Amino acid sequence: MSILSELILVKNEALHAINNLKKWMEPQQVERNLTTTLDECLVVCEPLGVVLIVGAWCSPVQLCLVPMVGAIAAGNCVILNPSECSSHTSELLHHLIPSYLDNECYHVTLAGVNDLTEIVDLKFDHVFFTGNREDGGRVAQAAAHTLTPVTLVLGGGKNPCYVDQQCDITTTARRITWARFHNAGQSMVAPDYVLCHAEAKAQLLQALRCCLLQFYGSNPQESRSFGRIVNLENLHRTTDLLRRSGKVAVGGQVNEADKYIAPTILSDVIDSDPIMQQEVFGPVLPILTVNSIDEAISFISRREKPLCVYAYSSNSKVISRLMSETSSGSFCSNDSVLQSLMVVLPFGGVGASGMGSYHGHYSFDTFSHRKSCLLRNTCIECVTYLRYPPYEEHNLSLMTWASSLSQKSQGWCQIL
Secondary structure, three states: OHHHHHHHHHHHHHHHHHHHHHHHHOOEEOOOOOOOOOOEEEEEEEEOOEEEEEOOOOOOOHHHHHHHHHHHHOOOEEEEEOOOOOHHHHHHHHHHHHHHOOOOOEEEOOOOHHHHHHHHOOOOOEEEEEEOHHHHHHHHHHHHHOOOOEEEEEOOOOOEEEEOOOOOHHHHHHHHHHHHHHHHHOOOOOOOEEEEEHHHHHHHHHHHHHHHHHHHOOOHHHOOOOOOOOOHHHHHHHHHHHHOOOEEEEOOOEEHHHOEEOOEEEEOOOOOOHHHOOOOOOOEEEEEEEOOHHHHHHHHHHOOOOOEEEEEOOOHHHHHHHHHHOOOOEEEEOOOOHHHOOOOOOEOOOHHHEEOOEOHHHHHHHOEEEEEEEEOOOOOHHHHHHHOOOOOHHHHHHHHHHHHHOOOOOOOOOOO
């Protein structure tokens, strides 16, 4: 499971950067006009400097190292701070990174979440934070004191998943089950709840039951493919939410000593249930019923903008409406999670789910400053002298005439 969801993603990101870095670093030529006929206009990417990357515990390797690949590719020094919740992974990164990377440029700190604001106050050139909305807000406030730019990828919203009455129920159930219960549901990009069309609800519930049995067997606690909750705090929080919300249709068993919560499906969930008030980092899938695509869109739009929106339908018009009439960090139809893993697509949040993006070239841009460069020639001083004082009426007339000859798309005096 870790190889698939963590290591392969980092390897893909690194290989993509290696294969494309020369192209990304090339100065970008800007179209010339009358003013710059003899000059050279360039946009040059330069490193920001020293950046702080704060990773989250739910995918502790890739959420640290994927943005770090982009920061290194852009030429920055990096301070990496893995999550204290995933302590074994944090210790591993703290041990391995100094063995493979330049110790003067790359460091790993093991600061707790309560120490982050003090670290950010040290003044970095960029802060990249992945985590919950509350901690992200504190990091952004601390960064604002020193005018430090930030990228925030937040789990502040709940990722909705609409299931239409026109869809392949078997495939839909298989893909939702994989996405929701992978890593025991501890994912920022998993479907957080299902808005199921009333006509498809019975079929979907039955298909989800079959998938859970196929994936994890009759006793998921004995399955080597099913994970455990990261700590007792998260286990207690998730257990409390599921026991006070809806009706358990599948699962619901809890073993505190083993940090185990069975893959659970809740039916008859309503908007006011506790589980709909915060993000669920556990193997619990609430199912709500809607009677139309309009009702689903209205439901999603009333809530904070999520990191991801998912839609399952064989009707292209339904997919198009969900994509265009809802706002989210990313969108995926007829599958889940994959849009957040692709190196060629930017991934990030909007509104309550964050700001900025990363992956591939977008990571390189995030950790780069695009510097405007004008390399001027001195041969046309016989014309540009008109911009110098004293400002006589004759000079002004000539400049006004030159401006009138300018192309409408440029809209400024090219004689400067």
